[in-house]
Amino acid sequence: ACANMPSRVLALALLFSVGLSCKTKHDCFYNGECIQGECHCVPYFTGPRCGKFNFSPADKSLGEGLKSLDKKGLQRSSWGGSVLLADDGKYHMWAAEMTNEAGIKTWITNSQVVHAVADDPERPFEFKRKEVVWDVFAHEPTVSRAPTGEFVMFFSTSYGEKGIPCTGKQCFGYNGTSDESCPNDQQCFIDEPLLTRMSYAKDPNGPWSTPKALPDPGKGDTNMACYIHNDSSILCAARPTIGMYRHHDWKDIENYENFIPDTSAILPNGEIWGEDPMLWMSHDGVYHMVTHGGGWDCPFGFHYYSLDGYKWYGDCSVRVYEHIVEQKFDKPLNLSRRERPHVIYGQDGHTPIALTNGVTSNWPCTFVPKPEPGTNGTYILCPKDYCYTLIQPLNGWEEMY
Incomplete structure (x- = not known):
């Protein structure tokens, strides 16, 4: 469900945020300095308390992300891209891609991971x-870099299981859009676990190690995103209902410890909202997390931060990104979905320079009286489910690229 707060709570939270002058960096979400009672944000964040990404307009001449075509010149749907700078000086992406010319509705039957x-x-x-x-x-691959150089991928997969989840077979589409007959993830009749597994490679081009499974209490996709420290210990964020994971050795996934973080300080109700967490550490040693708002009709995100990885802070009245994407030489993009946020770092490995998202751009959608094929079990019908992986640069990216 979408993480929309009640209007009265939202109004109170907004009044609190606007009326509060800062005293320390904590009041600026650790995305800026508090100077004479006002937050002075780093270039890539903005807002009264530095809680919003400070985007540069998207520029098609610099590239739009991952929008690939097949051998017939038809669109392939991709969904979210995890990006790292490799030793060859190039940025590498790992993304989910739907097979057989289908769209995002078929993620549970048609998704594969591409480089x-x-x-x-x-x-x-x-x-x-x-x-x-x-x-x-x-x-949903998310790739981290180990201090010893490995590229470490966490992803949901049926590797080692009996077959394809949901229906046992792939569906089909045309030009990146699923056929209307394709079931969505609310219409499955095969109960296959969507386990998270980890694989790693010394080179971004592979080969990749045999995937090992995370001991997942729910047997569902965790949306796992991890940060690996210089001592090879690891901290991972999963869906808020699952919590987080930690361990002293990132390779020893079978013994990762699951724990529920302290979110009591997060406004307005002491909860991390949404799904699809992205986790990174800024140059001053502070953990930052960005999530997607929650449902199909929530094309926005939230930001949280922590000094120790256990106690988290944030303000859910502040959206770190929205569904409108300004463009340099064209009208703004009005996205119907903007999910799977991944931060791209600059040369220092800590400074955000851009954000990737899995997006759909087909508006308007139609409200239907009851869930039906094509609605993904909701009351919203978006007949064209073509998706791609969008990149929008952040202010100051040129200096850090």
Whole structure:
């Protein structure tokens, strides 16, 4: 469900936020300095308390992310891209891609993981699709870098299971849009676990190690995102209902410890809202997390921060990103979905320079009286489910790229 707060609570939270002058960096979400009672934000954040990404207008001449075509020149749907700078000086992306020309509705039957590379210096945000890394079913990859150089991927997959989840077979579509006959994830009749597994590679081009499963209490997709420290210990964020994971050795996934963080200080109700967490550490040693708002009709996100990885702070009246994307040479994009946030870092490995999202751009959607094929079990029908992985740069990215 969408993480929309009641209007009265929202109004009170907004009054609190606007009326509160800062005293320390804590009041500026650790995204700026408190100077004479006002937050002075780092270039890539903005707002009275530095709680919003400070985006630069999207520029198609620099690339739009991952929008690939198949051999017939037809669109492939992709969903969210995890990006890291490799030792070859290039940015590498790992994204979910829907097979058989289908769209995001078929994620649970058609998703595979692909590798893409930005190898044109003149178009730094254009990623060219390379190889398939993991066949169906494989979804929502998030890749971290270990201090010893490994690229460490966490993803939902049926690797080692009996077959494809949900229906046992892939569906089909045309030009990146699913056929109306394709079931959504609310219409499954095969109860296959969507376990999170970890695999790693010394080189971004592979080969990748045999995936090992996370001991998941719910057997559902965790949306796992991790930060690996210099001592090889690891902190991971999962869906808020699952909590977080930690361990002293990132390779020892079978013994990751699941724990529920302290979120009591988060406004307005002491909860982390949404799903699809992205976790990183800023240069001053502070953990930051960005989530997607929650449901199909929530194309926005929230920001949280922590000094120790256990106690978290944030204000859910502040949206860190919205569904409107300003463009440099064109009218703004009005996105119907903007999910799977992933931060791209600059050369220092800590400074955000851009945000990637899995997006759909088909508006308006239609409200229907009851869930039906194509609604994903909701009351919203969006007939065209073509999706792609969008990149929007943040202010000051040129200095850190």
